[in-house]
Every structure is written in C-alpha cells, then in structure tokens.
Amino acid sequence: MNAISPETYRIENASTADLEVIYWLFEEAISYQKKNNYVGWNSYDKDYIKRDIENKLQFKIVSDDTIMCIFSICFTDELIWREKDKGDAIYLHRAVVNPAFKGRKMFEKILNWITIFAKEKGLRYVRMDTWTANPHIIEYYKSYGFVFLENYTTPNTPDLPEQHRNLTVALLEFKL
Known part of the structure; x- marks a missing residue:
C-alpha cells in the first residue's frame, strides 16, 4: 500500500x-x-478516554470520515517521568491503529504532527513509554529517533489508566 499524502488525512x-x-x-x-x-494491553480505561476527550487530549487521524488511528497526549506525566517532568515535554500515549490501516505509517504521521505541535508550544521533547518486554516495539520507536532512557515500574494508582498501573515500561525520549 502507498502511504497517504498529507492532503488526504487530517488530525483533529x-x-x-x-x-x-x-x-x-x-x-x-x-x-x-x-x-x-x-x-500489550489486557484492558483499557473507558473513563480515562472520556476524560481525555473532554480535556481535548484525545486525537484521531481521519481520512474521509474513517478513523485511521487514535492517540492521546498530555503536558505533564509526573507519575511516570518523576523528576524529568519539568514542563518542557509533551507526552504521547495510547496510539492505536485501525487494522484496515496497518502498514500505512500512522506513527510517522503522529510524530510529524506532535513535533510541530510541541515546537509551537516551546517544548523541547516528545516522550513516551512502552512495554519493556517488547524489544521490537522499542526498536521501532528508536528507528524514528527516540532514545531509550530507562525502565520504570509504574505505581498502582487510580491516577493512571488501568492499563498503565503497576507496569514495567521503557521510557523513550525524542529531542526537538
């Protein structure tokens, strides 16, 4: 499949x-x-998704009227990033690709968009976490310029979505 040109999709x-x-x-x-x-995920937190929508932190990549991919962002992630969370980063979470659009470089579209968005806000980093037990996904993100910083086990707190509680994650950072 050919990659979709920027004119045929939008992020909103x-x-x-x-x-x-x-x-x-x-x-x-x-x-x-x-x-x-x-x-991967065993579950997902519907209430957290609803809050992200209400707070305008849940995004979708749309072609025509079809959702190709979803992802969420936040501007602080102290529970996971601790002392590194200094207000100079945007955090990318929960990117999910519609199965009909696998192989269409959805992550590249997200990274292009979030890079511009973060620079406009004067931020220095795009940060994300992923499963430590999946070295292939870590290498995939590194192929886009992310640097592995450390592994971290998240706290078991309702302040995190269910799927992020008590989870060992790899912390990755992309410098703008």
Missing part, C-alpha cells in the same frame, strides 16, 4: 461521538496482541 480532536469506534479500536488491538502473543 476526538469527540464523544467517536467513543464507539475508539473502544472498538482498543478491543481490536488487544485481540491482535493476544492472538500474536505480543506483550
């Missing part, structure tokens, strides 16, 4: 009207991960 805030599709995307991702014995 998700809305509550998108919830059914967003939930389906998470369920498809979990099913795919389990079917292929990949380390």
Whole structure:
C-alpha cells in the first residue's frame, strides 16, 4: 500500500461521538496482541478516554470520515517521568491503529504532527513509554529517533489508566 499524502488525512480532536469506534479500536488491538502473543494491553480505561476527550487530549487521524488511528497526549506525566517532568515535554500515549490501516505509517504521521505541535508550544521533547518486554516495539520507536532512557515500574494508582498501573515500561525520549 502507498502511504497517504498529507492532503488526504487530517488530525483533529476526538469527540464523544467517536467513543464507539475508539473502544472498538482498543478491543481490536488487544485481540491482535493476544492472538500474536505480543506483550500489550489486557484492558483499557473507558473513563480515562472520556476524560481525555473532554480535556481535548484525545486525537484521531481521519481520512474521509474513517478513523485511521487514535492517540492521546498530555503536558505533564509526573507519575511516570518523576523528576524529568519539568514542563518542557509533551507526552504521547495510547496510539492505536485501525487494522484496515496497518502498514500505512500512522506513527510517522503522529510524530510529524506532535513535533510541530510541541515546537509551537516551546517544548523541547516528545516522550513516551512502552512495554519493556517488547524489544521490537522499542526498536521501532528508536528507528524514528527516540532514545531509550530507562525502565520504570509504574505505581498502582487510580491516577493512571488501568492499563498503565503497576507496569514495567521503557521510557523513550525524542529531542526537538
């Protein structure tokens, strides 16, 4: 498949009207991960997704009226990034690709968008975390210029979405 040109897709805030599709995307991702014995999500926190939508932190990549991918951002992530969280980064979370658009470089589209967005806000880093037990995904993100910083086990707190609690993650950083 050919990559989609920038003129044929847009990145915008998700809305509550998108919830059914967003939930389906998470369920498809979990099913795919389990079917292929990949380390991944066991569940997802619907309330957290709703809050991200309300706070305009949940985004979607759309072509025509089809959601190709979703992701969320935040401007502080102290529970995971601790002393590194100094207000100079944007944090990328929960990127999920619609199965019909796998192989269409969705992460590249996210990174291009978030890089511009972060620079406009005067930020210095894009940060993200992923499963330490999946070296392939870590290498995938490193191929886009992310640097591995450390492994960290997240606290078991309701301040994190269910899928992020008591989880050992690799912390990755992209310098702008």
